[in-house]
Amino acid sequence: xxxxxxxxxxxxxxxxxxxxxxxxxxxxxxxxxxxxxxxxxxxxxxxxxxxxxxxxxxxxxxxxxxxxxxxxxxxxxxxxxxxxxxxxxxxxxxxxxxxxxxxxxxxxxxx
Amino acid sequence: xxxxxxxxxxxxxxxxxxxxxxxxxxxxxxxxxxxxxxxxxxxxxxxxxxxxxxxxxxxxxxxxxxxxxxxxxxxxxxxxxxxxxxxxxxxxxxxxxxxxxxxxxxxxxxxxx
Numbered sequence: 001x002x003x004x005x006x007x008x009x010x011x012x013x014x015x016x017x018x019x020x021x022x023x024x025x026x027x028x029x030x031x032x033x034x035x036x037x038x039x040x041x042x043x044x045x046x047x048x049x050x051x052x053x054x055x056x057x058x059x060x061x062x063x064x065x066x067x068x069x070x071x072x073x074x075x076x077x078x079x080x081x082x083x084x085x086x087x088x089x090x091x092x093x094x095x096x097x098x099x100x101x102x103x104x105x106x107x108x109x110x111x
Numbered sequence: 112x113x114x115x116x117x118x119x120x121x122x123x124x125x126x127x128x129x130x131x132x133x134x135x136x137x138x139x140x141x142x143x144x145x146x147x148x149x150x151x152x153x154x155x156x157x158x159x160x161x162x163x164x165x166x167x168x169x170x171x172x173x174x175x176x177x178x179x180x181x182x183x184x185x186x187x188x189x190x191x192x193x194x195x196x197x198x199x200x201x202x203x204x205x206x207x208x209x210x211x212x213x214x215x216x217x218x219x220x221x222x223x224x
Contacts, residue, residue, distance in 0.1 A: 001170070009151070032210045043201065043215040044154065051210065089153055093209050098169060101153040 002027045004092050006102025014110050019077040021105045023090035026071070030092040033066060033073045034099070038087045047088075048075070080109045113137055115216035117202050123222045124192040132187040132219050134202030142205045143185035144169075144213065145177060147198040154201065160185055192223045 003026040013019045025033075034049035050057045050064045050073065057064050061080075066073040073092075077084055087106050091099040115136045124130055136143065141162045146154040156169030158177040166177050174196060176188045185204075189196060200219045205211040 006153075034212070043217050045215070046212045049212070098156055098159065098209075099154075099213065100170075101155070103151055103153040 001098075002030060002092055002094065002100035004090060004100045004102045006090050006105055008105060009103065010106045010108070012108045012110060013080050015080055015082065017080055019075075019080055019084070019107055019109075021075045021088055021090065021107075022072060023074070023092075023102050024070075024072040025092040025100075027092070027094055028068075028071060029094045030071075032093045033064070034091050035062075035064060035075050036089045036091065036101075038089065038104075040086070044089060077107075080107075082109050082111060085109045115202055115204055115214050117200075117216035117219050119219060120217065121220050123224065124189075125224055126193060128192050129188065129190050130192065131189075132200055132202070132221075133184070134186065134216055135184045136202075136204040136214070137183065138204060138206075138214065139182070140204035140214075141182070141207050142211075143179065144203040144205075145175070145185070145187045146201045146203065147171065147196075148201060148218075149198050157187065157200075189221075192221075194223045197221060197223045 006023045031052040036044040037047045038044040063076045087104045090102040093099045118133045144159040145157040160166045160179040163182045202216040203213040205213045
């Protein structure tokens with residue numbers, strides 16, 4: 001099955017700086033790559049996703065890039081704010097229902 | 112719209128006891144899922160239901176059973192709880208096939224002593 005590795009496991013950034021989280025996947029047939037954000041004590045929520053026919057997607061301060069050849073994708077958060085502090089999960093899936101999640105990255109934005 | 116709801120929010124069981132976690136969604140979604148979340152391990156799929164009347168095993172199905180009661184409801188049963196099943200359990204639903212956003216419930220924190 002699909003194996004998704006996520007790095008780093010923790011990330012501390014100064015408010016206003018950028019944060020980058022990287023994920024690699026094993027199954028070259030994977031074609032859907034969502035990112036979920038989970039605030040402390042809350043449920044995971046989708047923040048952005050990308051499909052394999054697209055190389056980059058942006059939504060305000062967040063962007064995701066995909067490199068199919070290298071089988072990795074990244075989340076970029078610019079101008080970080082305190083409300084960006086959370087755990088972020090990447091995931092990947094092939095043409096079925098099963099999302100495989102990475103282990104998560106705990107992002108802390110320092111004021 | 113309540114979205115995805117789960118009951119109970121918290122539960123403490125003794126080893127060997129059984130219980131059922133309930134999940135319901137009001138978004139008319141076809142697909143539903145049960146995940147467990149453990150520190151440092153992300154979200155792992157236990158079982159899923161592609162559509163009403165079907166269920167399939169996920170990554171970690173041992174020790175669990177599920178029932179897709181109707182299109183809205185998907186329950187997870189622990190027949191004989193073990194300490195290794197101490198975790199936070201999330202139910203989720205999505206509109207259809209792969210590539211659709213999954214909406215998560217608020218979670219159930221289960222402790223097995």
